[in-house]
Amino acid sequence: MNQYVKTGRKIDCHTHIFSRTIRDEYFSRTSGYALVMQMPERLLPNPECVETVLEDKRLFLNPCIDLKEEIAPQLAAIEPNLEKWKVVGLKVYLTYQKAKASDPILYPVYEFARKHGLSVTFHTGLCSLVLPTDNDMEGSDAGYVAKAAEDFPEVNFILAHMDDPRFEACIRIVAAHENLFTDFSGAYETGTKEGGDVEGAIATFAAAIHSQKGMERKILYGTDFCPPINLGQLDEYDYSIEKIFDPKDFSLIYYENCLRAFPKLKKYIEESELAK
Numbered sequence: 001m002n003q004y005v006k007t008g009r010k011i012d013c014h015t016h017i018f019s020r021t022i023r024d025e026y027f028s029r030t031s032g033y034a035l036v037m038q039m040p041e042r043l044l045p046n047p048e049c050v051e052t053v054l055e056d057k058r059l060f061l062n063p064c065i066d067l068k069e070e071i072a073p074q075l076a077a078i079e080p081n082l083e084k085w086k087v088v089g090l091k092v093y094l095t096y097q098k099a100k101a102s103d104p105i106l107y108p109v110y111e112f113a114r115k116h117g118l119s120v121t122f123h124t125g126l127c128s129l130v131l132p133t134d135n136d137m138e139g140s141d142a143g144y145v146a147k148a149a150e151d152f153p154e155v156n157f158i159l160a161h162m163d164d165p166r167f168e169a170c171i172r173i174v175a176a177h178e179n180l181f182t183d184f185s186g187a188y189e190t191g192t193k194e195g196g197d198v199e200g201a202i203a204t205f206a207a208a209i210h211s212q213k214g215m216e217r218k219i220l221y222g223t224d225f226c227p228p229i230n231l232g233q234l235d236e237y238d239y240s241i242e243k244i245f246d247p248k249d250f251s252l253i254y255y256e257n258c259l260r261a262f263p264k265l266k267k268y269i270e271e272s273e274l275a276k
Contacts, residue, residue, distance in 0.1 A: 002242040004250040011035070011258040011265070014121070014160055014185040014222030016231070018046035023056060026225055030234050032254075033058050033269060034225075035262065037091045037121065040066040043131050044229065050085055057272040060265060062089040062121060065109055067097035075112045082116060088264040089119035089158075094140035096123060096133045101140075101157075102147035110152045119156040119262045120148075125164035129191050130229050142170045149177045156261050158220065161186050167208035175212035181261040184240070185222030190230035198236055206244045216249040220257050 010032030017023045017036045026034065036059050038049045053059040063078050063085070065071060078087065090113060092099075092106065099106065101122055113120050124140045127133040142163045149157050159182040163170035174180045184205050187194045194201035209215045221241065224231045241253055259266050 002238060002247065002250065004247065004254060005238045008251060009255045010221065011255055011269075012223050012225065013158070013183055013220040013258045013261065014224050016044075016046070016224065016226035016229075017059060018049035018052060018226075020048065020052055020055070022225070022227065023052055023059070025227060025232075026234075027058070033060070033272075035060050035062055035088060035258075035265075037062050038064040039091075040064050040068070040093060040097070042066065042068065043093065043096060053086060054084070060086045060088045060262075060268055062091045063087060064091045064093065065106075067092065067099050067105075071105065071108055075108065079112075079116075086268050087116075087118065088262045088268065089113070089121055091121045091123075093123045095125065095127050095136050096131065098134045098136040098139055100144040102144040102151075106148070107151075110148060110155055113155045114152055117264050119158060119264070121158040121160055123161065124159045124170070125161050125166060128186075128229055128231075129189060142166065142173045145180065146173045146177055149179050153179055155179060156181065156263070158182065158261055160222070161224075162205070162208070167204060168211055171208045171212050171215060174218050175215060181218050181220055181257065183220040183222035185237075186224030186231060187240075188233040188236045189224075190232075195233070198239065202240050202243045205240065209244060216245060216252050217257060217260075219245075219253055220261055221254045 012034040015034045017026055036053050039046050053061045142159050145157055156179045162182050162184050174182050189195050223237050
């Protein structure tokens with residue numbers, strides 16, 4: 001295990017710690033902070049999600065936007081609870097739900113994010129092996145996120161899962177836009193090619209990441225932790241970071257990049273540190 005994991009600060013940019021049981025398992029195996037991505041109930045019931053975040057100073061919320069429901073009422077329900085829920089961003093489940101990031105229907109989400117200093121995380125690329133999905137792979141292409149990023153330069157957008165398997169194209173797009181970030185969270189789901197061949201996955205990710213300069217500033221540490229859907233892997237991500245990046249950049253990957261990608265997060269982490 002790399003030394004940073006033992007001694008350094010960590011922010012997991014992408015988890016589904018939506019219950020107390022999942023929270024207890026996660027923090028029994030690792031430390032640091034974690035961003036919780038709420039899920040639409042139609043994908044996976046997670047009624048304890050908000051309460052779980054509220055109970056723990058280490059957790060921060062990204063409410064989901066269900067694309068199969070009217071968007072305006074969802075934003076209206078989130079707005080009065082931004083501070084109480086420790087909201088740092090919003091989550092949109094492309095691929096699972098048919099839409100493109102550049103669709104006008106989503107622009108009120110970005111206006112809301114701009115107004116409140118929030119970031120927007122998209123599911124991009126392939127989906128879980130066990131969740132229901134519209135399987136709209138074309139709609140989740142990183143190119144459409146790039147268009148949204150250009151139209152809303154004040155908002156940071158995170159392409160979760162590096163647009164699997166369009167890794168190199170995703171990295172090119174992220175490298176060309178200062179307000180885009182990405183991760184390879186969820187890569188080692190049980191039953192996937194990557195989960196069965198970690199070394200091969202690392203080689204693929206490394207080739208894509210190193211195809212562009214400066215990506216040590218744009219990659220976030222994320223695990224997609226959620227054992228109920230076969231996403232209980234943690235050590236594999238530390239091992240991957242150790243193999244892909246220079247040790248001098250570990251603090252960027254594990255911590256500093258996430259603070260830049262989610263600027264709202266700094267306030268809550270500072271409050272958490274002061275409360276210790």
